[in-house]
Amino acid sequence: MLTFTQIKSEFKPNTPIFITDLENTNLISSDALRKSFSRMAKTGEIKRFQKGIYYIPEKTIFGESSLNPADVIRRKYLSDDNNQYGVLTGLALLNKWGLTTQVPNVIEISTNNETNRKRLVQVGGQAVILRRSRTPITNENVTLIEFLETLSSIDFNNGEQLNFLRTYLKSQSFSRSLLDQVLISYPKKIYQKLVESGMINDFA
Structure with a gap:
């Protein structure tokens, strides 16, 4: 399974993370990859922008950041x-x-x-x-x-x-x-x- 620590080491906050890009690395199966992102999204560690696209939010005085x-x-x-x-x-x-x-x-x-x-x-x-x-x-x-x-x-x-x-x-x-x-x-x-x-x- 993919962990948040691994994602955080690869991607900066507010940077688009594309599931398809990670699938192409063949380091983890597509099914395991999607389950990992689903789990991290449920815990709030990452946010889902839209299908297949995620990002690490930052905390601001206005709340959590959103992806542009x-x-x-x-x-x-x-x-x-x-x-x-x-x-x-x-x-x-x-x-x-x-x-x-x-x-x-x-x-x-x-x-x-x-x-x-x-x-x-x-x-x-x-x-x-x-x-x-x-x-x-x-x-x-x-x-x-x-x-x-x-x-x-x-x-x-x-x-x-x-x-x-x-x-x-x-x-x-x-x-x-x-x-x-x-x-x-x-x-x-x-x-x-x-x-x-x-x-x-x-x-x-």
Whole structure:
């Protein structure tokens, strides 16, 4: 059986703990693992965020802390401390880049951790549209993929947005070979936008 002492040594308070991640270590059977978490949740040592997701709460002057859904979304679909495996897309990405002040009710994400072409999930009350990544997202190509996703979402009649991307691209050192590797998985219209805008010339 898994003990709270073992969990506490592995995870900081208010950090998402995913049952599936622990199952993949093969250190304990799935059945024993779930029974251990159920037992610890009943004693109050850990808290259940939603099915398959737990965390160690902290005591504050307002009571026990709760887990932030944004932290769960980031860890499950975007990145951990070492690896990038997803990117925001659509309105959420434009908001992140400061290209819109609109805050989307539904967050859209492209991630390696999704096998469906498109799926709607709820994470702590936050609606999230998940899409299988067009190409595997890595630490090396994540910034370029974010750029291409932004390029596919902006209004090309909006000179301010277009100029922002032009300026951003000039500040980067994306290689043409990396672009070719990633771009093959995107619609032809993305390549056309790069050519028509002249941004294709800013790839080394």
